[in-house]
Amino acid sequence: MRNALGTAVVFVVLLLAWEALHLVVANSSLPSPGTTLVQLVALFGDPDFWKHASQTSQAFAVAVVLSTAGGIALGVLLGMNRVAGTVAEPILVNLYSLPKVTLYPVVLLIFGLGISARIAFGIMHGLIPLTLFTMNAILQMKPVYRRSAAVMGLTPWQTSLTVVLPAILPEVITGARLGVSLCLLGVLIGEMFASRNGLGYMVMHAMERGDMPTVLAVALLLAIVALLLNAVLLMLDRAWRH
Template sequence: MFNYRTLVSTITVMAFLAVWEFAPRAGIVDATFTSQPTRVVAAGLEIIRTAGFLHDVSVSLSEFALGFTLAIAVGVPLGLVLGRFPVLRYVLDPPIMAIYATPHLALLPIIVVWLGIGMQSKIAVAFVSGVIPILVNAMAGVRGVDGSWIVAARSFSAREWDVFVKVILPASLPSVILGIRLGLSRAVLGVVVAEMYQSQAGVGNEIMRYGSEFRTDYLLFDVLLVSLFGLTATSAVRALEERLWTAGE
């Protein structure tokens, strides 16, 4: 199944690249607007040689890593606690759901007003974008634990901490990983858009600059670079998620 899926995916990608390359050559579309794979690769090689490329990448990665790490550190334990204690969940559920329903990028202007255009605002956007999916899925994972397991553990005189660590936490772990995967993609989006909105460095800042200069080849290279990072990171988390689901069956 894995080999078949890989084969189909490879054929699809190759077909897309072939159409993308030869459609402008055939005059079907204007390469000024769509570019071509060969032109994007050439532009990418030129970008990589520039002195500021590694700086922009390191800035974006640092903002994402710090913001997303904070999102995991806050979202996972808070979600587990809210899922376990209904009274606390009833108190905090309305504001959490309000933030969850609000487009997080709509909060970007006020975050910039509070924290400025430096790294702090990008870290905050990554945190806000990533923490809610993690929190909500962790909470749902705890609430979805089979009650008979908890009753069985307590029948053997298990304390509340033992029930939480040995029953609830392992059973809710797949949902926690799912939340991390969803939060990861949102955090990447948040960092890039925040850099596009107001920034002095970062890949998002370069995307905005190339777009304003109508340099499609360079613009698409940076967009594909972000997409590749997001795909690689989410695929790694998805693989971990599938292993946990398989282990739980």
């Protein structure tokens, strides 16, 4: 109840700040929350909007699945070998700090202009954070878990699945929460730079036309989707901890 009340208060404050900013600047530059909501409802009745949303949803879903599976697998592989994990951590951190936009020409050369490039760009954003969360959780795990697995004669594969992953699952879910949001960001950026469909392309096209209500309506929708996904993962995290 307390969390729900806090969320409602934050939401109301953000709406009031949005409305105040709308009154300060020119109306054409920043639509009001009401205008944005009306535009969002109008988009729901536009068949072209659902075509763009479908393209983004497909790329996002594939990117999330691949980055989650790859991030957990790579994190476990590096975490189970302390030397490999220690060497890999600064490399991964430096790779993640690189502006992903600079790598987009390389992605286009490899994957072309289709949905594969957007999926790859989403994976580039979501894979490394989850890998780091998983790897560091294993490196910081109490040694007694792995010692118990060794006493029971478990193989490294069995140890990873039955001992290590259950022990670090809260940290993995935390990494997944960050990775999912970053995957969505990566897919949208990919659509903005080299695509003729998707919500990212729709936003860029609206910006070129000066259609700010559409830009903010799509941004609002994406923010709601990201918050809902994060809330679901947070519920899973709390359920596992309790």
